[in-house]
Amino acid sequence: MDSFKALVVDKVNGEVVASSRVMKVEDLPEGQLLIKVSYSSINYKDALAFSTNGNIVKNYPFVPGIDLAGVVVSSSDDQFQEGDEIVVTGYKLGVSHFGGFSSFARVPAEWAVKLPDNLTLKEAMIFGTAGFTAALSVLELQEAGVLPESGPVLVTGATGGVGSVALAILARLGYEAVASTGKAEMTDYLLGLGAKRVISRDELLSGEIPALGKQLWAGAVDCVGGKTLSSILPTLQYGGAVAASGLTGGTELAATVFPFILRGIRLIGIDSVFAGMNRRKQVWQLLSSDYKPAMLDRMSEEIELEQVPEYVPVILKGQSRGRVVVKL
Template identity: 55%
Template sequence: MSSSFQALFVDNTEPFSVAVKSLSQGDLPAGEVVIKVAYSSVNYKDGLASIPDGNIVKSYPFVPGIDLSGVVESSEDERFVKGQPVLVTGYGLGVSHFGGYSEYARVPADWVVPLPDGLSLKEAMIYGTAGFTAAMSIQALEDNGAAPDQGKVLVTGASGGVGGAAVAMLAGRGYQVVAGTGRTSESEYLKRLGAAEVISRSEIYDPEAKQRPLDKQLWQAAVDPVGGSQLAAILSKIAYRGSVAVSGLTGGTKVPATVLPFILRGVNLLGIDSVLCPADLRLKVWERMAGDLKPADLEALVDREVTLDELPQALADILKSNTRGRVLVKVS
């Protein structure tokens, strides 16, 4: 391991700063596994970690990055050996524990997932936390009866990281995907991912219109990384015994819904948590992401690839919705 290496540091010392700095192994937090990081990615939560009032980082200075892939440099845990390709997402990575925007990372062994056969280190981070969340959403929907022959599936926030991955995965599985987006200018991109139909956000939820607790049944299921009032509208349009997998709150935390979709149509509202997902389910979902859920053109999800030096701009862009799909970070 190099005596010094590069990492993106966030510091709240006046003035607040986001810059690449040199670290040593002694600067890394405790953990049983040291990983030489190859790739990370840019997520909305990472963007929040890079601003003073993002309410993500608890102590400074800090290295953000909520996911990473790389090879084991050293391990105190017999489950992992030097040179083994691995990935880490969730838990405290990039939130309470130094994250993936560093050429080396040291993490608890229980956080580490062996890279599944069928995925490269780069592909693992094209997915990243966003792709993993999308795959968990699909797993939950299928566990509750969703199937390609049961009707259309809505994906909201489709031009974002979770939404784009969900569109591509579902289409690859044979589902008829309806991509909902606030940026209909991205229609060609979404159709390239496999969307059969692209609709505007206003076609899902019109804040000026009176909302019905039960509306026309349009979709067998939905992947919703948006939440908020739009989620209430989605619930009213899900078919009998259908499901909605919700994983985000960019549309807000309040859902002004009634119980009618649940008690009259048997609709399921499925919460998706990718942070503390149990290890057995985590491994199962990653194996599917390397197998039946892997899109034929995974690279189509990539908006651009950046270096550590280019990261500050990419983090600012994701907060302004100036990205589509995934921003890949080549760390080393």
């Protein structure tokens, strides 16, 4: 533990450059928990951290990685003991506090969740921030009254991390999950995750967005935003809801009040970064039990730390499938 490897981004002549470096524990930021990291994962925000204009990292050099799962080496907090398996996602991890792309990490104790039973460290990172966001989205829909018997539930951006996990969770719970994608070649993958059918992204985006359209969806997990979200709102069934967490399709929202006041629909914003600890524990418990899909390995790929920069362009171009787990 005297020295260990980490993937570091730095700014050289105005460009962000990534390299593997040897670090020491004293190089790590302050925190009550010193953790031997077993796994991390790659998310869209991580890919931005490797980009010159990503606007994620403010101070260099820096260790990205907004997720980590590992074992507590030492703790100055009574909630955790040496040997505890924990998972950390969100907060400032990998944004302004050194993240999970490192063999060791030090974090505040209030960011950590003890790994639930029936969940391995690797499985926790197959979920990661994306899976946590997906589970939080499904939970919000359930609490809004969108149940399996309510009707079809749409998942947009279904081949991505959030979409893939959301699709698998909905299928496990008995929902009629419908996957929307711009990648026709991924149809078999989505059906394998439990989609009842797969529709083209163009099907959602064709034509003008009506003030009120045909009632198609009992609910939706939208990972895209922009025109896609705008198109979903007028096609929700009476009392339907959409859990929105993405912006890859844009940040603008074109909408009228009609679906809200005439059909009683709900637009639910999903924030996984600063979700409260009680909610976090609830969601991770669900991911280890009722929400846990049988096909986790099918939606994930495992890589080594040094391979992370190779995957950044793939994720930024929206060409990734499922989850990429980083083994430390």
